[in-house]
Amino acid sequence: MNYQEFLGKVQRLGGFPGGEEARATVANVLMAVAEVLPQDQLNALALKLPPELLVYLRRTRPEPDPYFDSQLFLGWVVSGLDATGARDKSDGGLDLYATYSGDEAIRRCQCVFAVLKSLLEPGENRAMAGGLPDGVDAWFLQA
Amino acid sequence: MVTRLDPKIFDATADVTWCAGCGDFAVLKALKLALADLAIEQHQALVVSGIGCGSKLPDYMTVNGYMTIHGRPLPVATGVKLANPQMHVVVVNGDGDSYGIGGNHFVQACRRNPDITQIVENNQIYGLTKGQYSPTSDKGSITTTSPDGSIELAFNPMAVALAGGATFIARAFAGEPKHLAQLIAAGIQHRGYALIDVLQPCVTFNRVNTYDWYRKRVYHLEDEDYDASDRDAAWARAHEWEERIPLGVLYRVGGLPTYEDQVRALQDGSPVSRLFDLAKSPRPQQYERLKEEFF
Numbered sequence: 001m002n003y004q005e006f007l008g009k010v011q012r013l014g015g016f017p018g019g020e021e022a023r024a025t026v027a028n029v030l031m032a033v034a035e036v037l038p039q040d041q042l043n044a045l046a047l048k049l050p051p052e053l054l055v056y057l058r059r060t061r062p063e064p065d066p067y068f069d070s071q072l073f074l075g076w077v078v079s080g081l082d083a084t085g086a087r088d089k090s091d092g093g094l095d096l097y098a099t100y101s102g103d104e105a106i107r108r109c110q111c112v113f114a115v116l117k118s119l120l121e122p123g124e125n126r127a128m129a130g131g132l133p134d135g136v137d138a139w140f141l142q143a
Numbered sequence: 144m145v146t147r148l149d150p151k152i153f154d155a156t157a158d159v160t161w162c163a164g165c166g167d168f169a170v171l172k173a174l175k176l177a178l179a180d181l182a183i184e185q186h187q188a189l190v191v192s193g194i195g196c197g198s199k200l201p202d203y204m205t206v207n208g209y210m211t212i213h214g215r216p217l218p219v220a221t222g223v224k225l226a227n228p229q230m231h232v233v234v235v236n237g238d239g240d241s242y243g244i245g246g247n248h249f250v251q252a253c254r255r256n257p258d259i260t261q262i263v264e265n266n267q268i269y270g271l272t273k274g275q276y277s278p279t280s281d282k283g284s285i286t287t288t289s290p291d292g293s294i295e296l297a298f299n300p301m302a303v304a305l306a307g308g309a310t311f312i313a314r315a316f317a318g319e320p321k322h323l324a325q326l327i328a329a330g331i332q333h334r335g336y337a338l339i340d341v342l343q344p345c346v347t348f349n350r351v352n353t354y355d356w357y358r359k360r361v362y363h364l365e366d367e368d369y370d371a372s373d374r375d376a377a378w379a380r381a382h383e384w385e386e387r388i389p390l391g392v393l394y395r396v397g398g399l400p401t402y403e404d405q406v407r408a409l410q411d412g413s414p415v416s417r418l419f420d421l422a423k424s425p426r427p428q429q430y431e432r433l434k435e436e437f438f
Contacts, residue, residue, distance in 0.1 A: 102163025
């Protein structure tokens with residue numbers, strides 16, 4: 001699968017009107033994945049991806065942070081999408097200008113995960129899920 | 144040898160109302176890890192906060208907590224420490240609370256050297272009030288209150304802390320919770336005022352200083368031949384920002400008296416220790432006597 005096909009699949013799965021949203025989603029999810037996967041799994045994933053996406057497989061430190069959890073993972077993804085206006089769930093809808101991007105961020109993660117899974121063997125999928133933080137592994141397996 | 148506690152003992156049941164992906168989650172986790180690593184139990188710690196998203200943190204921990212008013216956690220924390228020096232006092236607040244309205248207290252804490260630790264959740268924005276520029280917003284930042292770009296030079300907490308006489312100055316990144324936890328623990332162990340400025344993305348209202356933006360710029364001082372006792376070196380590093388941002392302990396000096404050490408009225412013991420024999424369980428009548436003095 002080449003780069004344009006990869007983006008196109010993500011765009012269709014996500015229902016994004018434009019390619020730029022798909023590109024931003026793919027970039028942010030892959031950067032988050034790079035922060036948590038062990039190096040050997042990252043290397044294995046890199047072999048399956050279009051070369052244009054390898055630039056996103058860089059992490060902050062040489063080793064993954066053991067305390068990098070699902071919230072931190074979402075933070076990378078949420079940064080790349082427009083905040084979704086919605087009624088504030090915590091105050092029972094009293095705040096009309098609340099923003100909540102968590103559900104949409106998870107949905108977009110799963111769009112990218114679905115395409116990644118299609119590139120990997122079943123054993124590789126299980127191994128990748130095992131390298132993801134609690135919660136993120138479930139999003140991956142359910143994608 | 145200290146037996147590490149389970150960080151889960153600090154978990155609370157309150158619903159967390161931070162945005163999904165907020166950097167405050169990492170600060171919360173790192174603080175729990177630090178307290179657990181130092182074997183500080185729930186009743187031995189007090190978290191004092193101001194007003195803001197990050198200042199909701201005490202609600203999300205099972206530990207003594209005190210939410211004050213905007214900009215005022217430092218004087219409250221100082222007062223608590225004077226009354227009960229055995230309490231581990233940690234201030235948690237945002238850049239607006241600490242460096243804006245709380246700026247005066249910040250400067251005084253630097254020069255007074257009370258034995259408290261301050262964690263500033265620096266997201267370079269006022270988040271709770273939905274996206275106004277803050278003292279640490281970069282010049283030119285376009286926000287709801289700076290539609291043409293901020294015209295102000297950004298506040299430099301590292302440099303101000305160093306000039307103010309702070310004895311422990313560190314910077315961390317919310318995207319590295321393990322390193323953040325280590326710095327918080329070091330700050331708590333430091334005898335004196337400890338500042339940990341945490342670069343913490345606001346995923347909803349600050350779309351410039353994102354996790355990726357920081358990832359491209361941060362580096363660790365401990366990876367270089369850096370001497371944290373060198374004040375001149377610290378001054379130079381305190382001014383690094385645009386291309387390279389140093390993380391780690393920028394400056395540390397030990398052995399200086401704390402504010403509490405020098406208050407003459409405390410020479411016979413703190414107010415709490417004078418009321419209670421802390422080596423034994425306090426008797427109910429002592430509690431009643433204490434309450435009568437305040438109510």
